[in-house]
Amino acid sequence: MAKSKSAYSDPGKKGKLDTHIIVVWVDNEAGVLARVVGLFSGRGYNIESLAVAEVDPKRGISRITIVTTGTPQVIEQIKLQLGKLVPVHKVADFMRGDKKIIFKEMALLKLVGNTSKRNKALKVCKKFNPVVLDKTQKSVVLQITALRREIDTVMGDLKKFGLVSVSRTGAVAMTRGSEIFK
Amino acid sequence: MSKLYTGAEIVFKCMEDQKVEFIFGYPGGAVLPIYDELKNHDSIKHILARHEQGAGHAAEGYARSCGKPGVVLVTSGPGATNVVTALTDAYMDSIPLVCISGQVPTHLIGTDAFQECDTTGITRPCTKHNWLVKDVKDLAKTIHKAFEVATTGRPGPVLVDIPKDIQFQKAKYTNFKKQKKLNGKSNNRFSQKDIDKLIEMMSKAKQPIFYTGGGVINSGPKASGQLRELVSITGFPITSTLQGLGSFPGDDNQFLGMLGMHGTYEANNAMHDCDLMINIGARFDDRITGKIDEFSPKSKKVHIDIDPSSINKNVKVDLPIVGDVSEVISLLIKTIKKHKPNFLNSNKENISKWWEQIGKWRSVNSLNFINSDKTIKPQFAIQRLYELTKNKDTFITTEVGQHQMWAAQHYKFDKPNRWMTSGGLGTMGYGLPAAVGVQIAHPDKLVVDIAGEASVLMTMQEMSTAVQYNLPIKIFILNNEYMGMVRQWQELLHEKNYSESYTAALPDFVKLAEAYGCVGIRAKTPDELDQKIQEMIDVKKPVIFDCLVDKEENCFPMIPSGKPHNQMLLGPNDQKENKITGKGKTLV
Numbered sequence: 115m116a117k118s119k120s121a122y123s124d125p126g127k128k129g130k131l132d133t134h135i136i137v138v139w140v141d142n143e144a145g146v147l148a149r150v151v152g153l154f155s156g157r158g159y160n161i162e163s164l165a166v167a168e169v170d171p172k173r174g175i176s177r178i179t180i181v182t183t184g185t186p187q188v189i190e191q192i193k194l195q196l197g198k199l200v201p202v203h204k205v206a207d208f209m210r211g212d213k214k215i216i217f218k219e220m221a222l223l224k225l226v227g228n229t230s231k232r233n234k235a236l237k238v239c240k241k242f243n244p245v246v247l248d249k250t251q252k253s254v255v256l257q258i259t260a261l262r263r264e265i266d267t268v269m270g271d272l273k274k275f276g277l278v279s280v281s282r283t284g285a286v287a288m289t290r291g292s293e294i295f296k
Numbered sequence: 297m298s299k300l301y302t303g304a305e306i307v308f309k310c311m312e313d314q315k316v317e318f319i320f321g322y323p324g325g326a327v328l329p330i331y332d333e334l335k336n337h338d339s340i341k342h343i344l345a346r347h348e349q350g351a352g353h354a355a356e357g358y359a360r361s362c363g364k365p366g367v368v369l370v371t372s373g374p375g376a377t378n379v380v381t382a383l384t385d386a387y388m389d390s391i392p393l394v395c396i397s398g399q400v401p402t403h404l405i406g407t408d409a410f411q412e413c414d415t416t417g418i419t420r421p422c423t424k425h426n427w428l429v430k431d432v433k434d435l436a437k438t439i440h441k442a443f444e445v446a447t448t449g450r451p452g453p454v455l456v457d458i459p460k461d462i463q464f465q466k467a468k469y470t471n472f473k474k475q476k477k478l479n480g481k482s483n484n485r486f487s488q489k490d491i492d493k494l495i496e497m498m499s500k501a502k503q504p505i506f507y508t509g510g511g512v513i514n515s516g517p518k519a520s521g522q523l524r525e526l527v528s529i530t531g532f533p534i535t536s537t538l539q540g541l542g543s544f545p546g547d548d549n550q551f552l553g554m555l556g557m558h559g560t561y562e563a564n565n566a567m568h569d570c571d572l573m574i575n576i577g578a579r580f581d582d583r584i585t586g587k588i589d590e591f592s593p594k595s596k597k598v599h600i601d602i603d604p605s606s607i608n609k610n611v612k613v614d615l616p617i618v619g620d621v622s623e624v625i626s627l628l629i630k631t632i633k634k635h636k637p638n639f640l641n642s643n644k645e646n647i648s649k650w651w652e653q654i655g656k657w658r659s660v661n662s663l664n665f666i667n668s669d670k671t672i673k674p675q676f677a678i679q680r681l682y683e684l685t686k687n688k689d690t691f692i693t694t695e696v697g698q699h700q701m702w703a704a705q706h707y708k709f710d711k712p713n714r715w716m717t718s719g720g721l722g723t724m725g726y727g728l729p730a731a732v733g734v735q736i737a738h739p740d741k742l743v744v745d746i747a748g749e750a751s752v753l754m755t756m757q758e759m760s761t762a763v764q765y766n767l768p769i770k771i772f773i774l775n776n777e778y779m780g781m782v783r784q785w786q787e788l789l790h791e792k793n794y795s796e797s798y799t800a801a802l803p804d805f806v807k808l809a810e811a812y813g814c815v816g817i818r819a820k821t822p823d824e825l826d827q828k829i830q831e832m833i834d835v836k837k838p839v840i841f842d843c844l845v846d847k848e849e850n851c852f853p854m855i856p857s858g859k860p861h862n863q864m865l866l867g868p869n870d871q872k873e874n875k876i877t878g879k880g881k882t883l884v
Contacts, residue, residue: 145428152420190608194605195605198604
């Protein structure tokens with residue numbers, strides 16, 4: 115390690131990084147997203163993706179889904195620090211790959227090209243519930259829902275079929291079966 | 297129909313309901329309606345600071361010394377940005393502050409108006425919570441909630457930003473109802489089972505230690521009393537962090553002194569070698585733990601804290617107990633008395649070897665220094681100050697640096713809330729305005745700011761506040777003409793390259809005192825020190841005491857960074873064998 119003139123202690127051993135999905139229920143009030151995101155940036159936590167929208171208009175509750183990476187200790191801190199914020203009602207967390215959780219991301223894909231290319235493109239997307247949202251003589255807009263890595267792969271595969279623009283949401287999550295997040 | 301009040305009136309009605317007696321503030325355009333209303337509320341006195349940072353620290357001093365939240369009132373823009381240091385300081389040291397700031401009228405927000413800044417944006421990371429009030433109907437509810445957030449759980453600062461038009465608009469005043477829980481956030485999450493487990497660990501321990509912190513003070517004076525009982529019925533040794541000083545008597549035989557970077561030899565070695573560490577209201581700060589990988593390697597660790605996010609943040613613990621210190625200790629004592637009434641005696645033999653070992657460490661006498669009859673040693677000055685003020689229920693504030701550590705080492709506190717120092721943020725310039733706030737809360741007590749000449753110049757203007765309100769605070773400056781702690785690190789870690797740590801052209805502090813309309817006293821030699829300190833104590837006016845001390849004295853003991861607790865630098869005689877080299881340098 116190069117000598118730094120930092121006045122603080124040595125970084126210590128780095129733990130193993132895991133990817134977690136953190137779900138936060140918050141009061142839908144001014145600045146609440148800034149508080150959550152500011153907590154991540156201020157304490158040096160990562161945000162891989164973020165999805166947020168109001169889910170209970172009557173009570174004014176928004177649900178924020180954050181995909182993050184960190185050591186187990188950092189993930190624990192993220193949960194506890196989030197829990198301390200005044201507008202936060204509850205925090206749930208699970209590891210990516212947890213079998214009990216459904217976990218989806220949506221992407222809009224615009225392809226420009228002849229019919230044969232567009233049909234091939236549609237075939238590539240077949241596994242990921244493609245919906246044609248818009249169609250012209252030379253273009254098509256597709257909607258797919260899949261896991262992050264699957265969308266990454268699809269994007270690579272579609273390059274040669276005239277993919278010109280991509281718009282993706284962050285991941286959202288839901289428990290399987292009758293159970294709900296606690 | 298019930299009466300309508302203006303926003304400004306509502307601010308004061310809320311404060312009256314919250315039993316606020318003092319506001320520390322500074323007026324300006326965007327808070328003028330609130331200042332206009334001040335005259336109609338006799339039960340609330342406004343203390344005019346000379347800078348908003350000073351107002352903030354004064355409110356901190358007030359809050360720490362009397363346990364009530366400090367209230368700060370500032371204007372928009374620069375008023376709000378100036379108070380940010382004090383808010384951050386309060387956030388780091390868990391001090392309850394309620395800051396009310398003016399804001400430009402709502403229709404001008406976002407237009408870069410005169411004295412506009414994004415106050416809630418700027419203060420978001422340095423408050424527990426903040427609010428921008430955009431509807432006068434929400435004002436009362438918001439202010440009451442602000443007081444609740446500031447004072448419950450782990451205390452801290454909050455800010456309410458009130459646009460000027462809201463201060464003029466009218467609304468009904470809703471009476472204040474105490475909420476049970478904030479979004480279901482409860483403070484006590486421990487059970488009898490946790491306490492039983494702790495007692496089991498305690499009765500097995502052969503080398504136990506209590507490591508206590510500011511959480512004991514924040515839990516109220518009752519907690520300090522309970523801590524004393526707990527320590528006495530267990531016979532365990534106890535050490536305290538900087539913030540925890542005073543929760544246990546500093547001259548008690550079971551007290552090992554402060555721990556950490558400048559803690560005593562016995563406290564740090566006991567922390568390193570213990571087999572059971574019971575952390576009560578402290579947070580494993582980096583100035584305490586030293587090198588984290590080698591921190592107390594053999595111990596089981598118990599952590600009692602009101603803030604669940606403090607648990608396992610820096611150090612992994614074996615038994616976390618989330619709860620208010622006072623409630624945890626009270627159940628602990630009750631359970632010990634019920635199930636192990638004879639704990640002290642049955643346990644004596646268990647830990648007798650441990651006390652023997654501690655005795656050996658103690659005999660090193662690590663706070664020792666080589667005194668002089670020609671120049672005043674700073675440690676000697678603190679010792680004399682202590683001897684001459686210990687029978688007076690004295691309140692001590694400090695700035696930040698060597699003098700702060702010497703004060704912590706050599707001034708012995710025996711009551712909580714008597715020691716106000718900026719530990720987390722380490723804010724130079726904290727002590728003088730804090731002393732103003734302490735003296736406001738305790739007008740008849742002796743309040744001394746143990747200061748360094750560099751720190752105190754950062755907020756020197758607050759002497760004017762002290763004079764205005766006849767606050768006889770004593771500013772006891774250990775003047776070595778250096779930023780002493782910077783100089784010490786440069787000597788030990790940067791090959792004596794004293795880059796910019798010497799202050800040329802210091803003011804004449806005695807004349808400066810006179811210019812402010814207070815009293816200046818200077819002490820130059822050890823033999824005149826006692827008489828001059830006595831003179832300072834006897835004067836019923838604010839005093840600036842210019843104590844000329846040895847310019848090259850260093851603060852020992854010291855954990856040379858990059859080293860664990862059991863490898864300390866002990867002082868001039870020990871330094872040759874223990875040079876800080878290489879990697880250690882980066883770690884201080």
